[in-house]
Amino acid sequence: MKYRASASRAAAAAIVAVAVFVGTALAQDQRLVEEVVVRVNNEIVTRSQFLEVIQQTEDDARQNRSPEEAEKILKDLRPRLLDLMIDNILLVQKGQDLGIDVEANINRQLTEAARERQMTITEFEDAMRKSGVDPADTRSRLRERLMRDAVMNQEVYGAIYRGLTEREKREYYEKNTDKYMLPGELKLSELFIPVEGRSFSEIEGKARELVAQARSGSSFIDIVKKNGDANRASYANGGSIGSFASPEDLAAPLSTAIANLRTGDLTDPIRLADGVIVLRVDERRDAAPKKFEEVQGDVALAITYGRSQEAERKYIQKLRDEAYIKVTDSYKPAVASAGPASGDAQP
Numbered sequence: 001m002k003y004r005a006s007a008s009r010a011a012a013a014a015i016v017a018v019a020v021f022v023g024t025a026l027a028q029d030q031r032l033v034e035e036v037v038v039r040v041n042n043e044i045v046t047r048s049q050f051l052e053v054i055q056q057t058e059d060d061a062r063q064n065r066s067p068e069e070a071e072k073i074l075k076d077l078r079p080r081l082l083d084l085m086i087d088n089i090l091l092v093q094k095g096q097d098l099g100i101d102v103e104a105n106i107n108r109q110l111t112e113a114a115r116e117r118q119m120t121i122t123e124f125e126d127a128m129r130k131s132g133v134d135p136a137d138t139r140s141r142l143r144e145r146l147m148r149d150a151v152m153n154q155e156v157y158g159a160i161y162r163g164l165t166e167r168e169k170r171e172y173y174e175k176n177t178d179k180y181m182l183p184g185e186l187k188l189s190e191l192f193i194p195v196e197g198r199s200f201s202e203i204e205g206k207a208r209e210l211v212a213q214a215r216s217g218s219s220f221i222d223i224v225k226k227n228g229d230a231n232r233a234s235y236a237n238g239g240s241i242g243s244f245a246s247p248e249d250l251a252a253p254l255s256t257a258i259a260n261l262r263t264g265d266l267t268d269p270i271r272l273a274d275g276v277i278v279l280r281v282d283e284r285r286d287a288a289p290k291k292f293e294e295v296q297g298d299v300a301l302a303i304t305y306g307r308s309q310e311a312e313r314k315y316i317q318k319l320r321d322e323a324y325i326k327v328t329d330s331y332k333p334a335v336a337s338a339g340p341a342s343g344d345a346q347p
Contacts, residue, residue, distance in 0.1 A: 038082065038335075039326045040089040050082065050331075057081060082327075082334045088148065090319040095147035098154070102146040106139055156315045160304045169299045170292060177289035180298065184246050184287040188258070189220060189239035192229045194275040207269035207276045214266055220280050229275070240282070254279060 034046040057077060062070040095102075114124035125135040173180070191210060193203045210227055214220045224239035234241045247255045257267040258279055267279045292299070327335050 035328065037328055037331045038086060039324070040086055041093060041324050043089055043093070045082075045085055045089070050085070053085060054078075054081060079334070082331065086320075086325060086335070087316050088144070090316070090323055091148040091151050092144050093323075094155070094319060095151045098151065100147060100150045100154070102143055102150060105146050106142050109142065110139070152312065152315075156311050157304055157308055160307050160311055161300055164300050164303055168303065169296055172303050173292050173295070173299050176299075176302070179302070180290045180295045181287050182285075182290055185283070185285045186244045186246060186249075186258075187282040187284075188241050188244065189224070189280045189282050190232075190234055190241050191220070191224050191227065191239055191278040191280075192232050192234070192275055193227065193277075194229050194231075196275075200271060200276070203276045204269050204271065207278055211266055211268065211278055214278075214280070220266075239280070246287075 034048055037045045037047055037050045058070075058074060061073045061077065065073070110124070111121055114121045117124060117127075119127065128135050128138065191207070193207055195203055206227070210223050214223055221238035224235065228235050228239060244250060247259045249255075250258070253270055254267075254277070257270055258265075258281060261267065261281045261284070263281055263284045265281050269276045269278055
């Protein structure tokens with residue numbers, strides 16, 4: 001089972017910007033010459049990394065958006081950015097602790113991206129370099145995003161999904177059957193008798209005779225072949241005019257005439273501007289909910305999605321409670337939820 005809760009595009013972009021720095025957080029020269037913004041267990045975020053994430057987040061937010069839209073997004077993101085970086089580091093660390101390996105997935109996604117551009121992976125990486133993108137950074141970002149997703153799928157969404165009882169799923173299904181409907185289908189055939197060279201009284205009388213024959217068991221297709229309009233598009237199909245979702249898809253008075261008919265029923269003759277038409281309901285299936293057994297997987301995903309936000313929050317808080325998080329005093333105003341360091345300082 002794979003499941004991922006949705007997030008706003010801007011927040012997702014911010015997390016992607018954050019991710020590239022997790023893999024480089026242990027660089028020794030950065031520790032020596034730069035101010036440390038936060039230590040998360042044995043990893044650090046430096047001032048230059050933090051500022052670069054801020055800049056990248058602002059650039060992403062402004063891309064293809066009006067200044068007003070971008071500022072609205074950034075107003076929400078700026079106060080949470082350092083928290084997002086901390087959470088990102090904790091999730092990647094957890095993935096490493098769990099022994100999660102995403103290398104095969106990285107290679108598959110990059111190979112697919114290259115194939116879509118009709119390139120080999122080597123050609124694709126060369127094209128990335130020419131456009132100013134470092135393939136190693138791309139792999140690092142992808143690795144950390146996939147690691148985060150894998151941890152959340154395994155530890156949060158998967159735990160919810162696997163823990164659902166049959167009763168919970170059935171109760172949700174019964175309350176939300178409108179979400180699992182099979183669409184209705186109405187298959188119709190027609191007998192059309194044109195008025196050309198005759199009166200409406202004459203063709204209506206003929207149509208009533210033919211309806212009576214059909215209702216008595218005569219083949220409707222044979223009746224169409226012998227009496228229908230050969231110039232009509234449906235004639236070559238034995239009168240079939242195709243499928244409709246419901247009677248409302250037809251114009252009045254046809255929709256009214258077939259509203260209550262069932263499979264095999266025929267309408268009485270209906271006068272149109274250029275002739276008389278008789279409709280036959282070849283098959284009718286009203287809209288109805290799918291069986292629970294057919295949709296229980298979708299039901300479980302829907303319940304999981306509904307519970308995911310709170311479960312995410314609790315899981316991240318658990319990781320924080322178990323971690324050593326030390327924010328440099330001057331950056332504490334930028335942190336909404338990290339709080340004081342957990343435990344004693346660690347090397």
